[in-house]
Amino acid sequence: MKLHQASTAAAALLVLSLTATACGKSDSGDGGDKGGKINIGVKFDQPGLGLKTPDGSFAGFDIDVATYVAKELGYDAKDINWKEAPSAERENLISNGDVKFVVASYSITDERKQKVDFAGPYFLAHQDLLVRAGDKSITKPEDLNSKKLCSVTGSTSAQNMKTELAPKADLLQYGGYSECLTGLENKAVDALTTDDSILAGYAAQKEHQGKFQLTGLKLSDENYGIGLKKGDADLQKKINDALTKMESDGSWEKAVTANFGSANYKNEPAPKIG
Ligand code: GLU
Numbered sequence: 001m002k003l004h005q006a007s008t009a010a011a012a013l014l015v016l017s018l019t020a021t022a023c024g025k026s027d028s029g030d031g032g033d034k035g036g037k038i039n040i041g042v043k044f045d046q047p048g049l050g051l052k053t054p055d056g057s058f059a060g061f062d063i064d065v066a067t068y069v070a071k072e073l074g075y076d077a078k079d080i081n082w083k084e085a086p087s088a089e090r091e092n093l094i095s096n097g098d099v100k101f102v103v104a105s106y107s108i109t110d111e112r113k114q115k116v117d118f119a120g121p122y123f124l125a126h127q128d129l130l131v132r133a134g135d136k137s138i139t140k141p142e143d144l145n146s147k148k149l150c151s152v153t154g155s156t157s158a159q160n161m162k163t164e165l166a167p168k169a170d171l172l173q174y175g176g177y178s179e180c181l182t183g184l185e186n187k188a189v190d191a192l193t194t195d196d197s198i199l200a201g202y203a204a205q206k207e208h209q210g211k212f213q214l215t216g217l218k219l220s221d222e223n224y225g226i227g228l229k230k231g232d233a234d235l236q237k238k239i240n241d242a243l244t245k246m247e248s249d250g251s252w253e254k255a256v257t258a259n260f261g262s263a264n265y266k267n268e269p270a271p272k273i274g
Contacts, residue, residue: 031100041085041102048201072242088154118225119239150180204263
């Protein structure tokens with residue numbers, strides 16, 4: 001090899017290795033989709049929806065929906081990196097490219113649509129209250145105005161309470177709903193508010209059986225969507241197609257029964273997608 005050829009080859013190698021460095025990191029803003037992997041944001045502490053189990057595996061309706069959609073996009077279950085997506089972090093995780101999409105009891109709202117796009121909706125839940133079993137003092141939102149209420153930062157649940165349902169309640173906001181449960185049990189708080197789909201999962205957990213009850217108040221409509229990067233119409237369409245297929249081939253109904261069946265949760269029918 002002549003000298004100038006050698007240096008051209010070296011320069012080409014340098015460019016190649018620089019490119020490889022730039023793309024090689026798993027959190028390089030591409031949602032993990034280089035190297036056949038995909039990063040998906042889910043909840044880790046919501047039994048029935050998104051739960052990281054003690055053996056490190058993941059279970060729940062959102063996990064099943066995410067796995068189905070990933071498969072339709074060309075990713076096997078083993079190629080999914082599950083990333084925790086706390087309520088207040090979801091828009092950031094999407095905008096930063098840390099995840100390709102978020103399936104995390106994520107309600108479609110106009111405010112969130114300023115920052116991200118949504119596929120779906122794929123599920124309809126309603127805001128409700130979880131109280132201690134036998135507590136008859138809380139039967140409507142106004143009853144909370146003199147009580148301690150627990151919810152989560154960045155959620156529609158906390159927002160709805162503050163702005164309209166119970167503005168005078170003593171509202172405590174944590175990073176995740178599971179953090180409210182101990183407080184409810186030991187009377188540090190009087191109620192936990194979020195979607196009935198999430199509360200049903202907590203009430204049905206073995207360690208909580210007989211301790212809590214849902215009030216059954218349908219305080220809002222929460223249409224769950226799959227959050228994705230704003231402007232990615234191609235991905236949005238592909239996810240909508242996957243969700244449509246999941247409903248039409250019976251997988252949606254199967255996932256609902258498998259994940260909510262034991263929680264005695266009366267789900268709404270599958271919503272119309274798109
Ligand atoms: N679905 C509501 C929301 O997106 C409450 C549940 C949650 O925080 O994930 O804010």
